[in-house]
Amino acid sequence: MSETYYQSYGIVVALLIGGVGLVAVAFGAARVVAPRRQLPEKLTTYECGIDPVGEGWSQSQIRYYIYAFLFVIFDVESVFLFPWATTFERLGMQAVVEMGIFVFILALGLLYAYRKKVLEWV
Amino acid sequence: MIVLGFFLTAPMGIGYMEHKVLAHMQHRLGPMEAGGFHGWAQLVADGVKFIQKEDIIPKAADSWVFTLAPAVVMVPYIAIFAVIPFGRTLWAENLDIGIFYVLAITAISVIGILMAGWASANKFSLIGALRAAAQLIAYELPLILASVAVVMQAGTLSLVGISEAQHHYWYIFTQPVGFFIFIVASLAELTRPPFDMPIADSEIIFGAYTEYTGLKFAFFLLAEYGGIVAFSAIASVLFLGGYQGIPVIGHLIPGFFWMSGKVGALAFFIIWLRATYPRLREDQLQRFAWVALIPLALADIMVTGVVKVLVK
Numbered sequence: 001m002s003e004t005y006y007q008s009y010g011i012v013v014a015l016l017i018g019g020v021g022l023v024a025v026a027f028g029a030a031r032v033v034a035p036r037r038q039l040p041e042k043l044t045t046y047e048c049g050i051d052p053v054g055e056g057w058s059q060s061q062i063r064y065y066i067y068a069f070l071f072v073i074f075d076v077e078s079v080f081l082f083p084w085a086t087t088f089e090r091l092g093m094q095a096v097v098e099m100g101i102f103v104f105i106l107a108l109g110l111l112y113a114y115r116k117k118v119l120e121w122v
Numbered sequence: 123m124i125v126l127g128f129f130l131t132a133p134m135g136i137g138y139m140e141h142k143v144l145a146h147m148q149h150r151l152g153p154m155e156a157g158g159f160h161g162w163a164q165l166v167a168d169g170v171k172f173i174q175k176e177d178i179i180p181k182a183a184d185s186w187v188f189t190l191a192p193a194v195v196m197v198p199y200i201a202i203f204a205v206i207p208f209g210r211t212l213w214a215e216n217l218d219i220g221i222f223y224v225l226a227i228t229a230i231s232v233i234g235i236l237m238a239g240w241a242s243a244n245k246f247s248l249i250g251a252l253r254a255a256a257q258l259i260a261y262e263l264p265l266i267l268a269s270v271a272v273v274m275q276a277g278t279l280s281l282v283g284i285s286e287a288q289h290h291y292w293y294i295f296t297q298p299v300g301f302f303i304f305i306v307a308s309l310a311e312l313t314r315p316p317f318d319m320p321i322a323d324s325e326i327i328f329g330a331y332t333e334y335t336g337l338k339f340a341f342f343l344l345a346e347y348g349g350i351v352a353f354s355a356i357a358s359v360l361f362l363g364g365y366q367g368i369p370v371i372g373h374l375i376p377g378f379f380w381m382s383g384k385v386g387a388l389a390f391f392i393i394w395l396r397a398t399y400p401r402l403r404e405d406q407l408q409r410f411a412w413v414a415l416i417p418l419a420l421a422d423i424m425v426t427g428v429v430k431v432l433v434k
Contacts, residue, residue, distance in 0.1 A: 011215040012223075015204045019197035023341070027189070030173050030337040043181040045244045046332055064256045067408065071259040074416070078266045081423070082222055085274040089430060096427040103420055110416065119412045120405070 066118045077106055133347035134165050140393050147397040175336035187241035192341035194234030198227045199348040206355045207282045209365045209377035220281035221269050224356055232258040239330035250329025254320035260411035261310035267419035268304040271297055271426045272360045285364030292363040299422045301361045303415055308353040314392060316399035354388035
């Protein structure tokens with residue numbers, strides 16, 4: 001079983017290599033065909049046509065780090081959901097109720113976050 | 123090889139469709155000259171033009187990451203087509219975790235956008251990239267949860283298995299809520315209007331792609347059209363029966379044409395939305411995902427579970 005299992009991923013790897021090859025060939029072709037005349041004006045950062053002010057990697061406020069925590073929580077939940085989703089029919093109502101409790105607890109967390117007003121983009 | 127060839131031609135078709143459909147929805151003609159008949163060769167001409175254009179890497183940019191980013195955006199969309207069935211026997215590979223693989227790999231291309239925006243060392247690019255990352259975080263979950271409901275009904279993760287399970291009826295009839303959530307979330311994943319804040323050409327120039335020229339820029343566009351094909355194909359498999367035709371006359375036409383027709387119809391729908399809706403604001407987008415879509419998707423999963431066990 002394990003042999004065919006790994007074989008089935010062979011084509012995925014082949015496609016990834018093919019995709020990378022495609023990009024490499026295209027970039028190579030562009031490098032051969034495209035002109036290269038570099039001027040200092042061309043190499044400046046574009047900012048509405050006037051000279052850029054300050055640095056490009058300037059301070060910026062990342063507003064969504066709390067969303068990111070919530071995302072991780074629910075992403076892990078979805079990892080649990082997938083194996084359950086394929087087998088719950090055999091296990092019957094008991095499995096549905098158990099998953100219902102699990103989802104309910106997480107949904108409660110989302111409700112709490114909502115009432116605490118962290119789901120606001122400020 | 124077939125998959126690679128498909129990836130190079132199908133997005134061209136979608137790109138041409140976007141030119142023409144948008145043009146006609148706005149009462150204009152769109153490209154008419156190239157190739158003679160209704161400008162069909164416009165995108166070929168564009169490709170030839172892009173490859174001849176000078177490739178400028180700004181002095182401030184991180185040149186390695188800057189160069190890698192278009193590839194990171196595009197390659198995942200190629201890899202998705204490995205598992206999408208275009209007919210009962212017409213697929214490159216039938217992975218037993220098909221849909222899980224698809225969802226995992228689509229998220230990678232957003233990392234490419236983040237790389238592009240960061241490496242550009244441009245304020246507008248950085249804003250665009252951070253918006254793209256926020257969008258991924260918000261809309262990946264509804265996408266996954268909507269797919270879980272379909273997996274529950276089909277009882278398998280394999281995309282061929284899901285298509286086969288819809289032999290009697292399509293899941294859009296049993297999972298209309300899931301279909302709605304899936305389409306909205308895919309639009310956001312694709313950063314297509316009305317969820318195109320990462321690009322938002324009227325506020326942040328062209329977002330993460332501002333500094334790109336020539337072929338690298340063209341690859342971002344190719345990846346966008348490839349993404350439309352990919353997400354339309356996944357939605358067709360999950361909700362519209364994939365290669366399964368409609369009853370009675372379904373078997374008269376090969377599955378490949380059913381699948382292509384459904385993908386084309388969904389792609390048309392996605393383009394149509396661009397002509398219809400204005401861009402949302404960033405806070406509206408986040409609010410919509412967390413307050414509306416995710417609770418809705420969770421409820422959908424539980425209802426599906428209860429109904430399926432009771433019906434059995």
